Amino acid sequence: MTTFPNIFSLQGETALITGGGTGIGRAIAECMHQAGATIVLTGRRENLLQEQVSRLGDRAHYVVHDVTQLDQAHVLREKAEALVGPVTCLVNNAGIHMKKEAVKTTTQEFQLVLDTHVLGSHALTVEFAPGMMERKHGSILFTASMASLFGIPKVIAYTAAKSAYVGMVKGLATEFSPHGLRVNAIAPGWIDTDMSRQAFAGDPARLEKILARTPTGELGQSSDVGWAAVYLASPAAHFVTGTILPVDGGVSIGF
Template sequence: MNSSEFPGIFSLKGELAVVTGGGTGIGQAIAQAMHAAGARVVLVGRREAELAAAVKTMGEGAAYAVHDITETAGTGALVQRITQEHGSITCLVNNAGRHLKKAAVDTTPQEFLDVINTHIIGAHELTRLVAPGMIERKHGSIIFTASMASLFGIPLVVAYASAKSAMLGMVRTLSTELSSHGIRVNAIAPGWIDTDMSRKAFAGDPARKNKIISRTPMAKLGDVSDVGWAAVYLASPAAKFVTGAVLPVDGGASMGF
């Protein structure tokens, strides 16, 4: 090892990253960080205006495709379109999600299923269709956005917590199936991050924010870029021997009190 390897060991030059839920929040931050690290990026999401605005901030080497990943009948066409227009997908970030804050006894089967369809079924279908190309090229990185709800109990989010916990099972199984083909599969578990969504959740509820800060050893919320740069690391050659891992980016919250 010598200094000439740095910072190139963290470079994503030559990679094509597809980021679902890439128009806002953590997904946008991941796309921006990967783009800054040299990757070309394609943002996938349901809302074109948000996707277009996010791509505009990045400029050349960034594009978007409008698609709802729960519409699995159209996922094959999405992958084909991206491949034809931009080339082979070498990095997939399964970040798209759906949140539901509701007591377990009040959560209906359909509400539960809607959350599972986004985090698990939609992500699996996209992964299933992208993986063969990665296998053929013996090169690829797949990253899932997990959650603190994957690691410990949080009230009023039974569907979300179940989906994020199932996601970790998918990460571990995929890593055992795909790693011998040169494809690494990992997850990031963000803690409480300062996003538009979290600001809305905290609005008018200072006690909730104070509770979160008090149980976070670093005593602050994270920045979306903290997650973005963690994703760059996992996708880069620096993490070439890292697979099946869950990386908390949480200011120490998962360590407990």
């Protein structure tokens, strides 16, 4: 029987985190690395990836990759495996946000958001899942959103993409779990990141509204999401699959 705290350890695991150079992706990478995992960060901006890997040190690597280049998913897998061997945890975290009224959102804009979130994560899942199932060991995580759980105005493309994650997690978990591969998602609430700070700086009323409807009365920290990801990827979550875990200070159940 695995003992505490080893049951939460990621020693021996190798995690690939898309969008790992900034924000929540960076926090997931940091927490998984602290938990003992070898990590591979991916993203489009090499300078950010280099900075993060340099800061983390041993067991940290990166591969520059754009998830919207769907036909290059196999290249990412090959490069990652050449660096660290088999990947045991895939974190589909890369995404883009677009705030725009629904009637002003063009088909091209909608498609770009879907390509980044939905088709990008599917392409990587198709690449990494077979090896995990063959080894009877693996975990796939998706970064969902409050937009997966309830309506938020002026983010229709983002809402559609993040809502799709809910269906993907349930469908993939049903298909993959009998083969030793668990699939889950985290739905972050409003988190204190560089991006959110910039948004709130120009819209203090929005921050006030968010805090008013958050039962804990505060913004979350990126590490709150990071440690939730560690749990879901660890042996402690052996019997957890197909779930959407809100990390939101109670927003999704509060009034």
